[in-house]
Amino acid sequence: MSAFEEIAAALGPAGIVSDPADQAPYLTEWRNGRIGGRPGLVVRPGTTGEVAAVVGICAANGVAVVPQGGNTGLVGGGMPDASGTQVLLNLSRLNRIRDLDTLDDSVVVEAGCVLKTVQDAAAAADRLFALSLGSEGSAQIGGLIATNAGGTMTVRYGNMREQVLGLEVVLPDGRVWNGLRRLRKDNTGYDLRQMFVGAEGTLGIVTAAALRLLPRQPRVETAFCAVRDPEAAVALLAGLRAAAGEAVTAFELISRTAMTFALDHVPGTADPLDAPAPWYVLAELAGPAARADLADALERVLADALDRGEVTDGAMATSEARRAAFWQVRERITEGRRIAGSGINHDISVPTSRIPAFVRRCDADLAAMVPGIRIANFGHLADGNLHYNLNPPAGADPAPFLARKDALTALVHDRVLDFGGSISAEHGIGTLKRAELARLKDPLSLELMRRVKAALDPAGIMNPGKVI
Ligand SMILES: Cc1cc2nc3c(=O)[nH]c(=O)nc-3n(C[C@H](O)[C@H](O)[C@H](O)COP(=O)(O)OP(=O)(O)OC[C@H]3O[C@@H](n4cnc5c(N)ncnc54)[C@H](O)[C@@H]3O)c2cc1C
Known part of the structure; x- marks a missing residue:
């Protein structure tokens, strides 16, 4: 029996996607319809045991495995290559909530659970x-x-790494590592779970996770305001933190150019303010029901900033519908850009205090290179994270612009490094940023990463060609 026949026998018909039409959604990334090569086999195991069986067969036969979740990663990490030899292993059938414990404040979920389902179960x-x-x-x-x-919400609660208490992982040799603990304290040597966080499926397949739960923060105050420039946005963040401390749960910077993509292309989005402005901030404070002072704090800080000319206009969300409308404008920018046509994307971070100088310098350098370039810049200002995305001049043929992608990206990434930043704040490396990582990450870090990879996956079958 070939490896593929062995896998088919182990999973049965429910675990194999063989019709090319049924395979298509697994080969199309969310934003750009990027087609991810040609899989040898597409499988959907339903249990950890089945995942381990597939990986074990792959390990015995030297077949590569590509783990895949919801396929929203946008950097090609969950896509097979073009060889037609790799097994694409989609986790969406592992979608059970195994346990939710309000005394431990933890929930144990399988890897294929959609985030919204976990949020709803917690609520x-x-x-x-x-x-x-x-x-x-x-x-x-x-x-x-x-x-x-x-x-x-990273500004207040951290990234996914901070939410993970324990993991269950199928290792590249097919064994199951049970690190599914719910402990807040465990100093018994290396923190193995953190190795798999951010590894983009190159060290093993996560099949379940124990996640931390926190008290709900039902009182939410949201403001959408126009700010003079990024300096004013950074000053506003500092003011809000001084007034409301850790109640600041979101602080998003949005350029007018970015917002216009949502307003022009996504039905149902509307400008929250009467007159256009070059920059906006979407800020949110949250706390327990008893914290009645949040709206006062928000209004006071905004009024002071208005007096100083840092904020030029603003609106508070007076209803849940209004709050949702504010967030629509922010969340639908990516969709608007997708509808508008091809662009060049960068998901970068620099220290928050240096964002204004970075933006000024990089905007000027890009404008010198491509007069009229549209920079759809928006992101999580409090985390120093910008989606610093580029579109061709309005009305221009995108082809010559896109042909300069490598040069434009190199310029942006070089500036990011000049300002002490990172070329991937959120989405990871995948295949898309592999060459840039090799160009820009320091050699010793790359060597240590390769050693970890070789120790866990000596045969190199786990998501090969991704990250390093
Ligand atoms: C509209 C939109 C908004 C977004 N906003 C944000 C944002 O604000 N912040 C942010 O960080 N990201 C954001 N993203 C990116 C994306 O949603 C995240 O990277 C998300 O974590 C990917 O999850 P997924 O299940 O879709 O993974 P996939 O895209 O399927 O896979 C991503 C990577 O993880 C690996 N992988 C998947 N499942 C497993 C598993 N069980 N075990 C091991 N490896 C696995 C894959 O091999 C691949 O390398 C956004 C994407 C979109 C489309």
Whole structure:
């Protein structure tokens, strides 16, 4: 029997996707319809045991495995190559919530659970699962762990890494590592679980996770305001933190150019303010029901900033519908850009205090290279994370612009390094940024990463060609 026949026998018909039409969704990334090569086999195991069986057969036969979750990663990490020899292993059938414990404040979920399902289960138990991002209706826990996802609440609760208490992982040799503990304290040597967080499926397949739950923060105050420039946005963040401390749960910077993509192309989005402005901030404070002072704090800080000319206009969300409308404008920018046509994307971070100088310098350098370039810049300012995305001049033929992609990206990444930043704040490396990682990451870090990979996956079958 060939390896593929062995896998088919182990999983049965429910675990194999053989019709090319049925395979198509697994080969299409969310934003750009990027087709990810040609899989030898597409499998959907239903249990950890089945995942281990597939990986064990692959290990015995030297066949590569590509783990895949909700397919929203956007950097090609969950896509097979073009060889027609790799097994694409989608986790979406592992979608059970195994246990939710309000005394331990933890939930144990399988890797294929969609983030929204976990958020809802936590809310039903009067708890918060503290991760929120635009793809939460599709992204899965395994993918979120493998990419160490961030999102809009990182400023207060940290990234996915901070939410993970324990993991269950199928290792590249097919054994199951049971690190599914719910402990807040465990100093018994190396923290193995963290190795798999952010590894983009190159060290093993996450099949389940124990995640921390937090008290719900039902009182939420949201403001959408126009700010003079990024310096004013950074000053506003500092003011809000001084007034409300850790109640600041979101602080998003949005350029007018970025917002216009949502307003022009996504039905149902509307400008929250009357007149256009070059920059906006979407800020949110959250706390327990008893914290009645949050709206006062927000209004006071905004009024002071208005007096100083840092804020030029603003609106508070007076209803849940209004709040949702504010967030629509922010969350639908990516979709608007996708509808508008091809662009060049960068998901970068620099220290928050250096964002204004970085933006000024990089904007000027890009404008010198491509007069009229549209920079759709937006992101999680409090985390120093910008989606620094480029579109061709309005009305211009995109082809010559896209042909300069490598040069434009190299310029942006070089500036990011000049300002002490990172070329991947959220989405990871996948295949898309592999060459840039090799160009820009320091050699010793790369060597240590290769040694970890070789120790866990000496045969190199686990998501080969990704990250390093
Ligand atoms: C509209 C939109 C908004 C987004 N906003 C954000 C944001 O604010 N913050 C952010 O961080 N990201 C964001 N993303 C990116 C994306 O949603 C995250 O990277 C997410 O974590 C990917 O999860 P997924 O289940 O779709 O993983 P996939 O795309 O399927 O896979 C991503 C990587 O993880 C690996 N992988 C998947 N499942 C497993 C597993 N069980 N075990 C081991 N490896 C696995 C894959 O091999 C691949 O390398 C956004 C994406 C979209 C489309």
